[in-house]
Amino acid sequence: MRPRLLPAMLGAMVLLLAVKMQGLPLLPSGPSPTLGLVAPARAGSESRPAAPSPPAPRPTQAAPPEAPTPEQQAERALLEGLRARRTELEAREQALASREMVLAATEKRLAQRIEELAGLQQRLQAFDRTLGEREEAGWRQMVKLYEGMRPRDAAAIFDELETPVLLQILDRMGERKAAPVLGAMKPERARSITTELARHRARPVD
Template identity: 60%
Template sequence: MIRPRLLPVAIAAMAGLFVVKAESLVGLLRGGAAVVAPARAADPPPAPAPAPAPAPVSAARAPAQPPAAAPQAIPVAAPDPATAAERALLEQLRARRTEIEAREQAVVAQEVVLQATERRLARRVEELTALQQRLEALDRSRTEREEAGWRGLVRTYEAMRPRDAAAIFNELEMPILVEILDRMGERKAAPVIGAMRAEQARLVTTELARHRARRTAAN
């Protein structure tokens, strides 16, 4: 009893669904035709197909990067010839000044040495002068003593008789005899020489003349 009721309902539902689908299909066909027609009327030329995207390159096949450019050297300005010449001149002047200072120091040191040498020489001269004065004093003293001794002998022989004095003079050495007769007065010496032996008198007279000539030449 249930099946006769459900069958008509199912058939009716299927019929209605078919009608709906048919209307939808007709509407779609009408709308597509309207849209396609104007598109065809003003259809632009087909756009070029896009180029295929490049395939990703693996790290192993990646092209080597170009080497980094070497840093460019900063240009250095050429030295100024005038500045170089001035520097060379300054160096020469500095060297010359150093040389002059060294020479001045050497001259100063040499002057110090010379002054010390002069002082030593002056002291030495003073010492030698004092020594010479002492020697001269001693020589004068010796001469005076000798002269005093000769004068004493002369007075002794002058006080003797000429014959006695002549006997002694005949035996004296010539240098001593000359010194005694040279200091005797002529009036005292003449009688003594006259009483001497003739040969001794002749020799003593010759030596006495030579002695007085040498003394005169020395003075």
Template identity: 70%
Template sequence: MRIRLLPAVIGAMVLLLTAKLAGLLLPGHPPAAAGLVPAAQASAPSQPQPQPQQRMLPSAPPTELTPEQRSERALLEGLRARRIELDAREQAAAAREMVLAAAERRLAQRIEELTALQQRLQAAERNGSEREEAGWRQLVKLYEGMRPRDAATIFDELDLPVLVQLVDRMREAKAAPVLGAMKPERARLLTGELARHRARPAN
């Protein structure tokens, strides 16, 4: 029995050895022993790597300013404040100039409007004066065409200011007979008022 098992054991060992040699010689088929190492590494728990400690740098102490630096800083701050003040003054002056310019424009426009209004009033006054003078001339022509006694009768009843305007525009050759035909007291008052009227300076 032992003699029969020995050839079988030897044959099995030869087959196993042959398989191992074939695994070593064939590419892409790592030996069984090589595959055990990665598996062992994979199964081993990973150890945390120690982190490098950061060194804290000491904070620099505050630098104290020298007297010269403090003086320079004060001078710069004073110049900055002065510049701000000058800018504010310039802005205020520019604003005042804008207001004055706007006021001047409004004043010039108002003067133009008043000048145009005055010209219209003067034109209307001239037209009114011309119409008024034309009316007086028509009345004068009417009374100059009347007989002196008839005109004197009307003149004795007219208001003195109206009578002065009429006689002042009449020709002397026509006014004299009418004055002679008027009531003496009325003629005397008319003569005095007419003299004062003609003595007034012309407008």
């Protein structure tokens, strides 16, 4: 039996060497038995239904708030009253500040107005003095004119003058100049103007 095994072993070795040299696959083509076993197992795992997920936990309901105690209610009412009082006081303070601003502006305008009126009064008084001085200068000039005339000529004019104008002239004339003129005037006119002149001089001076 040894002579028979030796040629067989030699032939097998030669065949194996030839296969390696030609790069031929040693195993026959076809699906591998291992792949065949794995595929059914994978298919079986894919066809198996997935396990149901556990249910989500339900949210726990909060416990109802406790009712406030009478002390808490009283404290809350007190705080609300203080808050309302503070709001009222702030509103009053703002109103007072606004009134003070208005009063300050009003006082400033009144002070300016009083100052303007005082200046206007001073100007009016100065104008009155100037006007009075001019008026007095005019009367003095007119008196000087009549005093330089002859008494008879002046009396003829005085008989025709209005009483207020004649009073201003006679009041400024000297007695020695006025007496001859009054004597030359008409008796009735001279008598009435003398009475009016006495009343005019008896009036208090402003």
